[in-house]
Amino acid sequence: MAEPIAIRGVSKNFQTGKTSLMALKDIELDVAAGEFVAIVGASGCGKSTLLRLIGGLLAPSQGEIRIGDKAVTEPNPGIGIVFQTPVLLPWRTVRENVRLPLDIQRTARDPQRIGALLELVGLRGFESSSPFELSGGMQQRVALCRALVTDPSLLLMDEPFGALDALTREQMNLELQRVWMDTGKTVVLITHSITEAVMLADRVVVMTPRPGRIQEIISVEMPRPRDFSSLRDPAFHSACERIRTLMNASGIVE
Numbered sequence: 001m002a003e004p005i006a007i008r009g010v011s012k013n014f015q016t017g018k019t020s021l022m023a024l025k026d027i028e029l030d031v032a033a034g035e036f037v038a039i040v041g042a043s044g045c046g047k048s049t050l051l052r053l054i055g056g057l058l059a060p061s062q063g064e065i066r067i068g069d070k071a072v073t074e075p076n077p078g079i080g081i082v083f084q085t086p087v088l089l090p091w092r093t094v095r096e097n098v099r100l101p102l103d104i105q106r107t108a109r110d111p112q113r114i115g116a117l118l119e120l121v122g123l124r125g126f127e128s129s130s131p132f133e134l135s136g137g138m139q140q141r142v143a144l145c146r147a148l149v150t151d152p153s154l155l156l157m158d159e160p161f162g163a164l165d166a167l168t169r170e171q172m173n174l175e176l177q178r179v180w181m182d183t184g185k186t187v188v189l190i191t192h193s194i195t196e197a198v199m200l201a202d203r204v205v206v207m208t209p210r211p212g213r214i215q216e217i218i219s220v221e222m223p224r225p226r227d228f229s230s231l232r233d234p235a236f237h238s239a240c241e242r243i244r245t246l247m248n249a250s251g252i253v254e
């Protein structure tokens with residue numbers, strides 16, 4: 001089941017020695033259950049910090065975040081997180097890497113579910129492979145399955161395809177859309193790519209340079225499923241143009 005996110009008046013300061021750095025200021029954002037939201041903004045504007053706050057890996061200096069009817073106060077096993085690098089355990093096979101969160105939580109494994117997830121991302125037949133036998137894109141798919149194996153209500157993704165070549169990245173975009181459409185989860189995706197954000201998201205949140213605030217939220221009105229013919233849709237161009245204008249106005253060039 002998907003859950004909504006409510007972010008209310010959230011700011012985050014980092015204190016390093018005598019220096020205080022305001023990473024995020026007064027963030028107000030609602031993400032509906034089952035919605036796909038992308039976040040874009042300059043390097044250092046606080047995107048990862050916001051994702052970590054939502055995931056309960058950091059605590060806000062001010063404000064509150066709620067997922068469903070619960071305030072976020074600690075890391076929540078009901079949230080799946082995918083980082084930029086897949087960080088797979090090299091001594092575990094693909095199947096063993098995917099089931100890692102279940103092993104940690106001592107939850108019963110359902111081999112059929114793990115098989116179905118691997119099928120969903122096109123990794124059927126690689127269950128017994130080691131991570132070093134896989135390409136970067138395949139490893140990131142394993143990380144995606146690992147994030148989904150606990151059937152989280154929310155999927156947080158921090159620039160998950162940044163290290164992939166352009167072609168693999170496009171394939172992963174289509175696969176992520178398919179997984180999202182099949183599972184109906186709430187997704188928050190951080191990306192540096194305006195194209196990726198507009199291609200995938202229902203809404204794109206554009207942040208200002210540090211301290212990160214929400215500059216504008218752009219709705220992407222394009223039918224689903226989207227594919228690369230959607231790039232010709234006038235709605236695609238107008239959303240990209242708006243985001244680019246906002247980012248250029250803040251001195252950010254993609």
Ligand SMILES: Nc1ncnc2c1ncn2[C@@H]1O[C@H](COP(=O)(O)OP(=O)(O)OP(=O)(O)O)[C@@H](O)[C@H]1O
Nearest residue numbers: 014016021023042043044045046047048049050210
């Ligand atoms: N644990 C920390 N301690 C001190 N400062 C931090 C910490 N984490 C992040 N920061 C600072 O907070 C600011 C926001 O960092 P964050 O990683 O959230 O930005 P970002 O938008 O995700 O950047 P990028 O796009 O480059 O990944 C940066 O100035 C960073 O140096």
